[in-house]
Amino acid sequence: xxxxxxxxxxxxxxxxxxxxxxxxxxxxxxxxxxxxxxxxxxxxxxxxxxxxxxxxxxxxxxxxxxxxxxxxxxxxxxxxxxxxxxxxxxxxxxxxxxxxxxxxxxxxxxxxxxxxxxxxxxxxxxxxxxxxxxxxxxxxxxxxxxxxxxxxxxxxxxxxxxxxxxxxxxxxxxxxxxxxxxxxxxxxxxxxxxxxxxxxxxxxxxxxxxxxxxxxxx
Amino acid sequence: xxxxxxxxxxxxxxxxxxxxxxxxxxxxxxxxxxxxxxxxxxxxxxxxxxxxxxxxxxxxxxxxxxxxxxxxxxxxxxxxxxxxxxxxxxxxxxxxxxxxxxxxxxxxxxxxxxxxxxxxxxxxxxxxxxxxxxxxxxxxxxxxxxxxxxxxxxxxxxxxxxxxxxxxxxxxxxxxxxxxxxxxxxxxxxxxxxxxxxxxxxxxxxxxxxxxxxxxxxxxxxxxxxxxxxxxxxxxxxxxxxxxxxxxxxxxxxxxxxxxxxxxxxxxxxxxxxxxxxxxxxxxxxxxxxxxxxxxxxxxxxxxxxxxxxxxxxxxxxxxxxxxxxxxxxxxxxxxxxx
Numbered sequence: 001x002x003x004x005x006x007x008x009x010x011x012x013x014x015x016x017x018x019x020x021x022x023x024x025x026x027x028x029x030x031x032x033x034x035x036x037x038x039x040x041x042x043x044x045x046x047x048x049x050x051x052x053x054x055x056x057x058x059x060x061x062x063x064x065x066x067x068x069x070x071x072x073x074x075x076x077x078x079x080x081x082x083x084x085x086x087x088x089x090x091x092x093x094x095x096x097x098x099x100x101x102x103x104x105x106x107x108x109x110x111x112x113x114x115x116x117x118x119x120x121x122x123x124x125x126x127x128x129x130x131x132x133x134x135x136x137x138x139x140x141x142x143x144x145x146x147x148x149x150x151x152x153x154x155x156x157x158x159x160x161x162x163x164x165x166x167x168x169x170x171x172x173x174x175x176x177x178x179x180x181x182x183x184x185x186x187x188x189x190x191x192x193x194x195x196x197x198x199x200x201x202x203x204x205x206x207x208x209x210x211x212x213x214x215x216x217x218x
Numbered sequence: 219x220x221x222x223x224x225x226x227x228x229x230x231x232x233x234x235x236x237x238x239x240x241x242x243x244x245x246x247x248x249x250x251x252x253x254x255x256x257x258x259x260x261x262x263x264x265x266x267x268x269x270x271x272x273x274x275x276x277x278x279x280x281x282x283x284x285x286x287x288x289x290x291x292x293x294x295x296x297x298x299x300x301x302x303x304x305x306x307x308x309x310x311x312x313x314x315x316x317x318x319x320x321x322x323x324x325x326x327x328x329x330x331x332x333x334x335x336x337x338x339x340x341x342x343x344x345x346x347x348x349x350x351x352x353x354x355x356x357x358x359x360x361x362x363x364x365x366x367x368x369x370x371x372x373x374x375x376x377x378x379x380x381x382x383x384x385x386x387x388x389x390x391x392x393x394x395x396x397x398x399x400x401x402x403x404x405x406x407x408x409x410x411x412x413x414x415x416x417x418x419x420x421x422x423x424x425x426x427x428x429x430x431x432x433x434x435x436x437x438x439x440x441x442x443x444x445x446x447x448x449x450x451x452x453x454x455x456x457x458x459x460x461x462x463x464x465x466x467x468x469x470x471x472x473x474x475x476x477x478x479x480x481x482x483x484x485x486x487x488x489x490x491x492x493x494x495x496x497x498x499x500x501x502x503x504x505x506x507x508x509x510x511x512x513x514x515x516x517x518x519x520x521x522x523x524x525x526x527x528x529x530x531x532x533x534x535x536x537x538x539x540x541x542x543x544x545x546x547x548x549x550x551x552x553x554x555x556x557x
Contacts, residue, residue, distance in 0.1 A: 009326040016319040041294060048289050052282045060275040069275075070285070077289045082296060146271040154272070168233065169265055170272070175235045194229035201264050 025049065029093035036084055048077055051094055054171060055101045061166040062105040063112075064155060072108055076101035095173075095180040102163055102181060153203035161196035168193055219247040224254045232261050 024032050024046035035043040055076055060069035080087075080097050087096055157165060163182060167173045175193075179186045224247045230236050231244045248255050 009330050012326050013323050016323040044293060045286060045290055048286050052285050053276060056285065057275040066277060073285060074288055078292050081293045147273050150268055150272045169268055175233070190230050190235070194226065197229055197261060197264065200268065
């Protein structure tokens with residue numbers, strides 16, 4: 001009888017515990033924040049799962065290094081957790097979190113500049129730089145050149161413009177959300193983005209033209 | 219609309235971020251202008267081009283699992299700025315959606331324990347001989363609930379209650395034995411005190427010594443307060459970091475650099491700081507912020523927040539500077555409220 005109860009009961013208990021642990025994944029951000037503030041630390045994991053990719057992606061576009069982006073993403077979630085009691089729950093959680101991450105990324109960039117140790121670490125963890133078996137070497141070279149050109153164009157964007165460009169083009173945030181993240185007026189977002197696009201376009205003019213031409217030929 | 223004006227609006231037009239009337243004007247111009255239409259097409263292609271050819275920024279699922287584990291490991295070791303954790307019972311039964319699972323888990327666990335250890339569920343309570351303490355407990359329970367049918371608690375519950383009572387008594391005894399009034403500085407200050415005005419929305423300025431000389435106690439600071447309102451700041455006074463030994467100004471700068479993203483106003487002191495110096499740093503910071511407020515109600519609100527900090531300062535180091543500044547702030551409130 002005891003053995004039977006273990007075989008039946010244990011899976012039920014484990015399933016229930018797993019369900020309890022994962023139940024936050026479908027809840028709105030504000031509910032999760034409330035739960036964390038009520039002491040349910042495990043609920044915070046749902047926010048990490050939900051926004052980990054986006055935060056890492058934004059950080060990576062700004063700092064251009066996997067190691068730095070990793071540091072920024074991790075630190076952003078920890079800092080957000082530490083400051084969760086200051087978060088205004090009537091506002092979106094992601095833009096608040098993104099602001100923390102972006103500021104960390106900007107600080108990281110400034111430190112890199114000060115120490116002049118900016119590296120080409122980007123290539124290390126980028127699968128696009130890995131040789132693809134069976135791929136046409138000329139296409140491989142062309143792809144690498146395009147990627148490098150874009151990377152350079154983004155790197156050369158002035159401070160302020162780069163963040164706006166990244167948040168709009170890669171993170172697909174609205175102007176209002178970007179204004180919220182960067183704590184600047186909406187009009188500033190609009191003008192910075194227009195200038196950033198112009199800047200990138202000029203920098204990419206040769207690559208953009210040739211790639212577009214080859215696309216059309218294709 | 220001229221081409222130059224249209225070009226300026228193409229970027230937000232592309233993003234769908236123009237107001238209706240502007241969008242209509244741009245669309246009208248585009249319908250008639252080949253050059254601007256080509257410009258718009260080029261902008262659109264540029265976005266796609268960059269997205270398609272930019273360096274990959276997702277290291278994959280395994281990385282994100284590792285990131286999740288590292289973040290959770292770190293935050294679980296951090297102090298939480300929250301009330302105490304709820305008990306396991308309230309945690310299990312806190313949400314409708316988990317009541318079934320929680321109840322099921324508890325019931326199954328009890329069943330397993332019962333089968334494993336053979337607890338006398340079927341036995342009458344009369345079979346159980348309660349101890350004297352248990353009888354006392356039951357009597358108290360009966361008195362409190364005014365229940366005619368006195369129910370004797372289960373043995374397990376009695377044991378736990380007795381044990382907890384005993385532990386509490388021991389703790390009380392221990393506390394009474396070892397309690398000695400602490401010296402004032404130990405109560406008031408920590409080795410690296412930090413005044414943390416969390417989320418105080420972009421307030422700039424020198425937080426440490428020197429702030430006092432910049433203080434303009436009259437009006438002004440409208441922008442500061444509007445940001446403060448926008449951030450709906452909860453003002454706190456707490457220690458955040460223990461810093462390596464360094465000069466107070468360096469400590470302040472270091473902390474502000476670390477916390478710049480949260481836009482906190484910070485004053486820091488270190489072990490080597492004299493008490494007077496700590497008092498001056500903290501008082502300067504608090505006074506600096508309060509004096510920059512505009513609305514007397516805000517100053518009053520700030521006083522309510524900061525009064526405990528000032529009291530601790532006064533208790534610890536004497537009330538020379540802190541008391542004078544607090545008095546000045548109170549005067550500001552009273553004076554301006556009376557106007």
